[in-house]
Amino acid sequence: KLKEKVDILTTKLGQLETQGGKKKKKKKKSSIFFFNKKKIEEQRLKISLTETVNDLQKTLQERIQYVQEINEENVQLMRQSEKFQRENQQLLKERDLAQQRLGEKQFSLNDRISQLQTGMKQLTNAFQFEKQRNDKCLHLIQKLRKDNKKLRRSIGPNAQGASEVENETETDADAHSARARDTFSQKNKRRRRRRRRRRNDDNEEEANDDDNDNNEEEEEEEEDDDDDDDGKDGSAASEHQHRLWRGQSWVATNEADVLKESLRLEEQSLKEEMNKLVAAQLMMQQLQNNNTVQNVTIATTTQNYTGNDQKTN
Structure with a gap:
């Protein structure tokens, strides 16, 4: 112009x-x-x-x-816009990779949680089964005691003799059950000690423990013989029934103690599995929280870059 x-x-x-x-x-x-x-x-x-x-x-x-x-x-503005576009593409790639990794971790966690849940179901089923067995054993012990009482009453020549035999057998049974519990606990203690000692010296300590077990078994047999000698004063039938009852009570108390110990160990393992499950759930919640934070940061960065691109345009 x-x-x-x-x-x-x-x-x-x-x-x-x-x-x-x-x-x-x-x-x-x-x-x-x-x-x-x-x-x-x-x-x-x-x-x-x-x-x-x-x-x-x-x-x-x-x-x-x-x-x-x-x-x-x-x-200059065109160069800056190209630079921002390259950075935006790089951030989008990083976001896609992060989402992919997070999906893989979430899938592995879900798989682990399903495995733990199935294991927990199996453990609960086993616990219920052992509990039922324990209840059956207790019911059997009660039944045996009732039968023993009936037998003692029928064995005595009169009420006084029957009561004396009953009192003697009850005291002997209580002492015998106490001795069985003590021996069972001592055996458990010795087994724990053996496990600890095997780490340091396997051969010598195992031999000593075996000798101790043999001596204790001999002592238990001697005690049983003494109990048999003490019971010879009564009649032959009462002595025979007394021995039968004592053997049955020995088996019943040992089975009950073994079941109690197995139930305690299984309960402890269940508690450990529950703790593992709780830890896995906490870890999953933490990963979900991290996922939400990463998504928010990625969304904000992409919004900022898109805003800058719009300004440059």
């Missing part, structure tokens, strides 16, 4: 010059004053036109410089 204005003004200058030349030729006969006046006006007009042309050229150069600066800024 400025160039067009300059061209128009130059054409006007040329026209004025040509008109001035024509007027000079036509008006040679006019007065000198009028000619000088016209000449001065033309010179003023030329000066004003040259000034306007110079001003327009200056403004045109300024505009050209301004356009160059804007072009440089546009180039």
Whole structure:
């Protein structure tokens, strides 16, 4: 536009010059004053036109410089937008990888939890089975005691003899059950000691423990013989029934103690499995919380980069 204005003004200058030349030729006969006046006006007009042309050229150069600066800024903004797009793509790839890893971890955790749940069901079923066996054994012990009472009552020649036999057998049974419990606990203690000692010295300690077990078994047999000698004062039938009852009570007490110990160990293992389950659930909750935090951070970063891209566009 400025160039067009300059061209128009130059054409006007040329026209004025040509008109001035024509007027000079036509008006040679006019007065000198009028000619000088016209000449001065033309010179003023030329000066004003040259000034306007110079001003327009200056403004045109300024505009050209301004356009160059804007072009440089546009180039820088395009480079920044490309950089932001590359970073945004990298962040999207990292987000996809993180989501994939989190899905794999969640799948493995779900598999582990299902395995633990099945194991817990199996343990509960085994615990119920052992509990039922224990109840059956206790019921059998009670039944045996009732049968023994009936037999003792039927064996005695009279009520006094029966009561004496009953009292003796009850005291012997209580002592015998106490001895059985003591021996069972001592055997358990010795087994634990053996396990500890086997770590350091297997051969010597095992031999000593075997000797101790043999001696204790001999002592138990001697005690049984002493009990048999003490019971010889009664009748032969009562002695026979007494021995039968004592053997049955020995078996019953040993079975009851063994069942109690097995139930205690299984209960302890169940508690350990429950603790493992609780730890796995806590770990799963922590991973889910971390997953939500990562998703929120990724979403915020993507929103920020998309906002920056929109600003640059």
